Amino acid sequence: MTKPKVLVSDKLSETAVNIFRDNGCDVDFQPDLGKDKDALLAVIDQYDGLAIRSATRVTEKIIDAATNLKVIGRAGIGVDNVDIKAASRRGIIVMNTPFGNSITTAEHAISMMMAVARQIPSADASTQAGKWEKSKFMGVELTGKTLGLIGAGNIGSIVADRAQGMKMRVVAFDPYLTDEKAERLGIEKVEMDELLARADFITLHTPLTDKTKNIIDAAAIAKMKDGVRIVNCARGGLIVEADLAEAIKSGKVAGAGIDVFEVEPATDSVLFGLPNVVCTPHLGAATTEAQENVAVQVAEQMAAYLTRGAVSNALNMPSITAEEAPRLTPFVKLAETLGSFVGQVTESAIKDVQILYDGHVSEMNTKALSSAVLAGLLRPQMADVNMVSAPVMASERGIRLMEINRAKSGVFDGYIRIDVTTATTTRSIAGTVFSDGKPRFIQIKGINMEAEAGPHMLYTTNGDTPGIIGKLGTMFGEAGINIANFYLGRNKPGGDAIALVELDAPVPDDFLEKLQGHPDITSAKPLEFTF
Numbered sequence: 195m196t197k198p199k200v201l202v203s204d205k206l207s208e209t210a211v212n213i214f215r216d217n218g219c220d221v222d223f224q225p226d227l228g229k230d231k232d233a234l235l236a237v238i239d240q241y242d243g244l245a246i247r248s249a250t251r252v253t254e255k256i257i258d259a260a261t262n263l264k265v266i267g268r269a270g271i272g273v274d275n276v277d278i279k280a281a282s283r284r285g286i287i288v289m290n291t292p293f294g295n296s297i298t299t300a301e302h303a304i305s306m307m308m309a310v311a312r313q314i315p316s317a318d319a320s321t322q323a324g325k326w327e328k329s330k331f332m333g334v335e336l337t338g339k340t341l342g343l344i345g346a347g348n349i350g351s352i353v354a355d356r357a358q359g360m361k362m363r364v365v366a367f368d369p370y371l372t373d374e375k376a377e378r379l380g381i382e383k384v385e386m387d388e389l390l391a392r393a394d395f396i397t398l399h400t401p402l403t404d405k406t407k408n409i410i411d412a413a414a415i416a417k418m419k420d421g422v423r424i425v426n427c428a429r430g431g432l433i434v435e436a437d438l439a440e441a442i443k444s445g446k447v448a449g450a451g452i453d454v455f456e457v458e459p460a461t462d463s464v465l466f467g468l469p470n471v472v473c474t475p476h477l478g479a480a481t482t483e484a485q486e487n488v489a490v491q492v493a494e495q496m497a498a499y500l501t502r503g504a505v506s507n508a509l510n511m512p513s514i515t516a517e518e519a520p521r522l523t524p525f526v527k528l529a530e531t532l533g534s535f536v537g538q539v540t541e542s543a544i545k546d547v548q549i550l551y552d553g554h555v556s557e558m559n560t561k562a563l564s565s566a567v568l569a570g571l572l573r574p575q576m577a578d579v580n581m582v583s584a585p586v587m588a589s590e591r592g593i594r595l596m597e598i599n600r601a602k603s604g605v606f607d608g609y610i611r612i613d614v615t616t617a618t619t620t621r622s623i624a625g626t627v628f629s630d631g632k633p634r635f636i637q638i639k640g641i642n643m644e645a646e647a648g649p650h651m652l653y654t655t656n657g658d659t660p661g662i663i664g665k666l667g668t669m670f671g672e673a674g675i676n677i678a679n680f681y682l683g684r685n686k687p688g689g690d691a692i693a694l695v696e697l698d699a700p701v702p703d704d705f706l707e708k709l710q711g712h713p714d715i716t717s718a719k720p721l722e723f724t725f
């Protein structure tokens with residue numbers, strides 16, 4: 195088997211290279227390549243994995259050219275430099291390392307807060323310039339002051355903890371912060387306007403999203419206390435730099451610590467040179483410890499996915515641990531097969547997909563299984579869809595997904611049933627996995643049967659009349675088509691009957707037409723399954 199090939203296109207610790215190699219991947223370490231988008235574009239089709247930090251911009255154009263890419267690994271937290279939508283559509287997993295640099299970044303935010311409180315950079319420059327400007331650099335204490343956190347996730351929580359150690363009172367605005375977590379952290383949850391009105395120091399710890407972009411603008415600054423100090427070690431674009439610059443000049447804002455900029459690298463900024471503005475070049479994650487953490491973690495995660503199918507910390511796919519992967523894999527295959535069956539017999543737009551997980555299957559990673567059902571269902575329409583892209587494709591097509599988990603309710607220890615509804619009908623199929631690890635159909639259209647899924651199958655429906663099975667068998671024989679397996683089922687004597695026929699090769703077109711024109715056969719559909 196050829197080894198997966200990984201490109202490291204940013205400045206990652208070289209430990210990552212060894213981890214990739216030790217875990218069965220070939221790796222190209224080109225730490226400056228990511229900054230040159232044309233160079234990246236020219237080589238990206240050679241790689242199965244791309245490991246990056248924030249300097250590589252993985253645009254839709256890069257993703258379109260990345261015909262072999264399976265995983266993008268961000269050694270760090272923010273993934274705003276990756277077009278996740280485009281990656282998902284192409285079935286490429288995007289993973290990050292959500293905790294590896296959080297302590298380091300929180301410490302940087304605290305350092306910035308202290309540097310701004312005591313004007314340390316300017317005092318240092320002045321002192322080293324031979325001036326002794328003791329009265330010029332009057333600072334403020336942190337003890338007893340109110341810190342307002344905008345965003346109280348991983349980094350915000352650590353900042354809160356460290357600030358409390360310095361006897362600050364901490365309030366936070368974060369719509370997704372639960373009351374229980376706020377209580378556990380010992381912080382007061384407040385609305386944005388209250389935070390702006392009460393905080394002596396404001397630090398930002400949110401991702402850059404449509405909602406957080408420009409969250410600190412002139413209007414927000416106007417609601418702040420006079421003499422407030424602001425720190426941004428999260429993302430450029432959260433603060434409108436021109437508005438902050440005006441507020442610094444007017445004295446409304448007494449200082450700012452800025453690690454991240456609207457445009458990076460920031461070689462020029464309206465904030466440069468203003469009094470008590472402390473700037474660093476996106477150094478939040480820049481410690482030996484954090485860089486080692488994120489490099490090791492991203493390499494382990496990517497290699498685990500490329501060589502063993504384990505998924506962790508993916509932003510566009512449910513996690514699958516290396517331990518559960520072997521047990522889950524046959525059920526993923528089953529889920530895809532059930533989806534594929536219905537996808538192949540459905541020729542109109544799908545509205546709803548209901549997936550029932552019964553018995554022990556309901557305790558598995560059903561998110562991953564649902565992605566597999568959708569992938570199987572959509573593949574007849576979209577050849578390249580996979581478990582990553584299927585949920586996006588389904589939602590873009592307005593397909594509603596509903597999952598039901600249920601305790602064991604029948605003879606099987608566990609099974610999956612899917613009901614797929616179009617404008618005119620609902621199709622239903624159920625299946626399970628036996629100890630041989632192979633998918634079995636156990637019910638089609640509510641009719642019980644037990645059929646092993648094979649690569650080439652024919653599905654027929656007919657009225658339950660005497661002699662039909664013999665007629666079918668004769669037709670196959672006369673056409674010289676060998677039957678590998680023949681499975682039958684009916685809802686009641688004389689009612690609806692179905693047959694699933696496994697063949698050694700795909701059903702020839704002329705034979706299919708003959709079957710479809712036969713007066714005793716209601717429908718005949720060829721089915722192909724890839725395992």
Ligand SMILES: NC(=O)c1ccc[n+]([C@@H]2O[C@H](COP(=O)([O-])OP(=O)(O)OC[C@H]3O[C@@H](n4cnc5c(N)ncnc54)[C@H](O)[C@@H]3O)[C@@H](O)[C@H]2O)c1
Pocket residue numbers: 271272273292295296299344345346347348349350367368369370371399400401402403405406427428429453454476477478479480
């Ligand atoms: N400067 C650096 O080098 C550096 C290093 C690491 C992380 N970061 C950035 O820091 C940010 C936070 O990282 P994290 O690990 O704490 O992420 P996180 O996901 O743990 O926390 C983000 C928090 O922001 C909150 N949030 C989302 N939308 C919000 C809104 N509209 N208003 C208020 N809060 C909102 C979320 O509920 C969440 O609690 C990320 O953008 C990350 O990229 C920067």
Ligand SMILES: O=C(O)[C@H](O)COP(=O)(O)O
Pocket residue numbers: 247248249269270271272273295476478479480
């Ligand atoms: O989101 C992050 O992890 C930080 O912004 C760090 O970015 P960097 O890896 O480019 O330093």
